[in-house]
Amino acid sequence: MQDSLSLTFAALADPTRRAMLARLSKGEANVSQLAEPFLKDMSLPAITKHIKVLEKAGLVTKSVEAQYRPCKINQEAFKDVADWMEQYRIFWEESFDRLDAYLKTVVPKKKAKGKKHAVKK
Amino acid sequence: MQDSLSLTFAALADPTRRAMLARLSKGEANVSQLAEPFLKDMSLPAITKHIKVLEKAGLVTKSVEAQYRPCKINQEAFKDVADWMEQYRIFWEESFDRLDAYLKTVVPKKKAKGKKHAVKK
DNA sequence: CTCATAATTAACTAGATAGTTAATTAACGA
DNA sequence: TCGTTAATTAACTATCTAGTTAATTATGAG
Numbered sequence: 635m636q637d638s639l640s641l642t643f644a645a646l647a648d649p650t651r652r653a654m655l656a657r658l659s660k661g662e663a664n665v666s667q668l669a670e671p672f673l674k675d676m677s678l679p680a681i682t683k684h685i686k687v688l689e690k691a692g693l694v695t696k697s698v699e700a701q702y703r704p705c706k707i708n709q710e711a712f713k714d715v716a717d718w719m720e721q722y723r724i725f726w727e728e729s730f731d732r733l734d735a736y737l738k739t740v741v742p743k744k745k746a747k748g749k750k751h752a753v754k755k
Numbered sequence: 756m757q758d759s760l761s762l763t764f765a766a767l768a769d770p771t772r773r774a775m776l777a778r779l780s781k782g783e784a785n786v787s788q789l790a791e792p793f794l795k796d797m798s799l800p801a802i803t804k805h806i807k808v809l810e811k812a813g814l815v816t817k818s819v820e821a822q823y824r825p826c827k828i829n830q831e832a833f834k835d836v837a838d839w840m841e842q843y844r845i846f847w848e849e850s851f852d853r854l855d856a857y858l859k860t861v862v863p864k865k866k867a868k869g870k871k872h873a874v875k876k
Numbered sequence: 877c878t879c880a881t882a883a884t885t886a887a888c889t890a891g892a893t894a895g896t897t898a899a900t901t902a903a904c905g906a
Numbered sequence: 907t908c909g910t911t912a913a914t915t916a917a918c919t920a921t922c923t924a925g926t927t928a929a930t931t932a933t934g935a936g
Binding site for chain 2: 881882883884885
Binding site: 726 | 760761762763764765767768769770773776780828830833834836837839840845846847861
């Protein structure tokens with residue numbers, strides 16, 4: 635991995651981290667506040683690591699306030715995901731009719747020029 | 756991991772797999788057609804595995820047609836991602852004003868009841 | 877039947893990820 | 907200054923991931 639979108643999706647691929655984002659969508663929270671619902675399941679260092687993953691992914695920013703580390707959602711990464719999703723809108727929007735129509739506009743049963751990989755059927 | 760959304764995000768966290776989806780968004784393709792742009796970088800078994808990841812994530816379905824395995828995009832997983840994203844719309848939509856307004860509606864500098872975790876400042 | 881192509885499976889490896897416990901750093905309050 | 911709380915770092919481990927090569931299965935073409 636390494637590219638920014640991959641980092642972001644990887645960060646989202648964990649229920650603990652998604653729950654943290656859900657919490658942060660309600661407002662800022664420092665590390666122990668974020669940790670609180672999970673401390674029955676995992677240690678504080680584990681939480682620290684999850685937050686680091688969210689930061690590296692650009693989904694969260696953390697600041698310094700005395701001994702606290704208030705975290706908040708960073709819009710940029712969400713925008714990146716939303717932008718990427720745009721190209722698939724046709725697939726996740728309700729209308730099946732429009733999908734059918736769309737699928738007829740692209741690659742009308744392409745023959746694969748060199749006829750090497752031609753799809754027979 | 757294990758939950759469906761985590762599987763889906765994990766599948767999206769790879770540029771090869773995202774490129775495959777982009778290809779499939781233009782229309783069906785069988786395994787070797789999907790593989791073609793990547794064979795200079797990786798082997799066919801690696802491709803097979805990537806496709807399996809996309810299938811398990813529900814992003815792609817594969818069928819059988821003679822010796823070919825035509826793949827196509829499966830809408831469901833995209834819908835799931837889009838639905839999940841909905842709750843963060845306020846963050847990825849352009850309007851900063853509306854975000855400010857929103858943030859004032861939730862958690863008005865909560866005091867953390869037991870005063871144990873009170874955010875000082 | 878035999879060969880070539882499509883695709884998968886098996887077995888293995890390097891490196892990443894997610895967690896642990898123990899120790900450390902920093903700031904506040906008394 | 908001393909104890910407490912907030913948070914991180916270090917060191918380690920188990921499991922997962924992404925790739926490899928070699929072998930195998932299945933189909934259609936001649």
